[in-house]
Amino acid sequence: DRVHVSVADVSTGQALYGSGQDTPTVPASVTKLATGVAVLAARGPAYRIPTRAVAGANPGEVVLVGGGDPTLAVDKNGFYPGAARLDDLAAQVRDALGGTAPTKVIVDSSLFSGPVFEPGWDADIPTGGFGAAITALMTDGARKNAAEARRTAEETNHAAERVPQPDLTAGRQFAKLLGLTGGAAQVSRGTAPAASGATGTAPGAELGTVESLPMIRLVDIMISDSDNVIAEAMARQVALAKGKPGSFVGGAAATDQVLGELGLPAGEISLADGSGLSRTNRISPSLLTDLITLAGNGSHPELAAIFGGLPVGGWSGTLDERYRAAATRAGAGVVRAKTGTLSGVNAIAGTVTTADGRLLTFAVLTDRTQGSLDETRAALDRISSALAGCGCR
Template sequence: MGKGDASSHREEHPHRVRRAVAALLGVVLVAGGAVAWQTGQAEEWWHDLRGDAEAPADPAAVAPPPEVDVPDVVRPAALAPAAAGAGPLDRAAVAAALRPLAAKDLGPHVLAAVAPLTGTGFAYQATEGTPVAMPASTTKVVTSAVALFLLGPGKTFATRTVLEKSGTTPRLVLVGGGDPYLTRTPASADDGTSPTYQPQRADIRTLARSTAASLRASGVRVVRLGYDDTLFSGPAMNPRWEAGYFPEEVSPISPLWLDTGRTADGSTRVKDPSGTAALEFRRELARAGIKVAGATAHTAAAPTATAVAQVTSPTVAQIVQRLLEVSDNNAAEVLLRQIGVADGGGGTFAAGQAAVARVLKANGIDLGASVLYDGSGLSRSNRLAPQVLVDVLRWAASDEAPQLRPLLAGLPVAGYTGSLDDRMDHGPAAGRGRVRAKTGTLTGVTSLAGIAVDRKGRLMAFALMADRVRAPKATLARTAMDDAAAGLGACLC
């Protein structure tokens, strides 16, 4: 069985895309690294969007894992003149940096693409044989980009209650809005992981108490209870997933769940996330002083129902930050359903992927032989060309798509944060901290897709993929791919 990884418009001046900022891309300050390229502005924009009381964590302040030997962060008194972030890359230098991809541990099918982060053309392409490969969790780069584009970075999703006053006892309906991070209580928002950034989550206890207060103010003390999860439809488990993915890898996808469909103690996943959420809400409602009569019913809220209370999710930008950092399969699949809803096709896997293909095509990204069946990359039927991943990253860096900046800002920093916090510790030391990338891991598959800044300050996008790795070689294959990515940061390209 394969396993997935572990979670205001600003007009940009055209010339800014030609300059680099290491504050976004890495930890080590390099010559020209702190000049005002637009992804550096994205960090400020991202901070404003998050609304944090404190400044966002500087990756330089994040202690590397103890087993990683990295050079000290250098903070020069005065920065050197800005290095050009754009322009052609030296093809020979890029090829030399990627020599670790020739390692036999990676197996017979290794694909790669490297290109300047801005402009057109590729500095390196290796697509011998089949030009597409299983992308694993690098699929989340595509899902996140389309979600930011179609939904908007500031979009939130509301879990709400409405009241239908027909009959002698009014019916209260809990309506799922597709919040991927709704929790049972404020305390359960701590899921045991230690990401660099943890968004503020909504919880069902707060919703129940707000609902009870509103009902009492209206003179209502007794209700019948229903729950509505009709925002999403179709199968809750993707037919292209392996049967064993539940409960180990992913929950049945629902617009109404608690703690990503897990039990209260977090030990496993529940078969009916919506029903479980409704029962938990019923208990909290009773604790808040509202009596619930009869059984809890699965229903669809009437359009004429009166709004009672609601809680809202983190923004799409915050969700993307979280899911990229910890490679959150569940949040990625909820976002895919939200993409389908926003595109008018409905909350199904198929509608979400149709919307992804349409949005990419509309933005000049040719899928060619690539095909995706989910949003997380768990499906072993997914196929992506590395050039598609590179083009999505370049789209996120373009002047035409400022709303996609959280994608770049959310990529883990090699050797420091998220799914890369213990990676790239064997490659060139000069490359550590200069790479941000999304990992991809399935049985027999290892991949990386992200951005790097080399020692000249050149910005590049890359995608490295191998999908025929022999099981005994999995760790060595991952190290070889890490060394290649670190090489891009260390090179003079």
């Protein structure tokens, strides 16, 4: 009984249809479109997130400094293909230390601040496999077993058991790669010494660096897999780029700022996180169609990267099994959209090519659904399928 819709032409920006289109509505994972546009604007598609190792205050101490890369892997068996690897960083550290044997790993995850779970998340998010403690240092999106998670990703829709303290877990993994065998006693939290031009193995001197996949690829993964942990890391990158704290609050404020700078109606978005897991998020359908139009009309080429990861109706991602019924088949192959799902909340926003080749953008947000999930999704799909049939051919 609460369905808000916006439809517009991508090439002209003309609004074609609206029903409650300016009404702030719970967006669920459709939020990731706003996060993706904001981080592409703030950081640029080519930006890579560094993970560094620096010399500690005492000989043999190595400080592992998290830069906020959620895809960092331990080795070649990581969850995210092509990710930066701790074993490569460990090799750099051993070379830099020369004859000095590593004695301790200090974990510096101070780049992120505030709570590791957003207060508006449902109670089962921390343990349900779709969220994790958000820290500036983690490996494999905080998954406990990356190899098993990779093997079962499609079966479980990317849900996986997560470790409770991702930064310390990464520190222990790094210590093992450095040859330290003393267990947890050789790993602790701390902060890196000020570099102040230090070289060699002096306190604060850099011992090695690895860099994440480029931002364009991280945004692809975030959208195609609806990866909540990557989304929260991306929101914090927006915050850091804008000089705000790397926190839920900082990320939300910075995203709002960037969208406003792009000329979007920032008054129609109010965020608490970057993933859409929070029920306190609000976005209007018209802001989403404005955002997609801006990304697709060529005025900001860097934002076009938002489209690479969009699932395709009846073919990929979260739309793989949709648009297959007779009533929705018109949308198969021509709808590309991000979906959003929380209990009682269902949303979809993206683009659709009509029968006469016109590219439209649409957003349908519902946040008081009572029917079954399949029934609700089918109802949403019928709307975009009807748009696909528009035209003279």
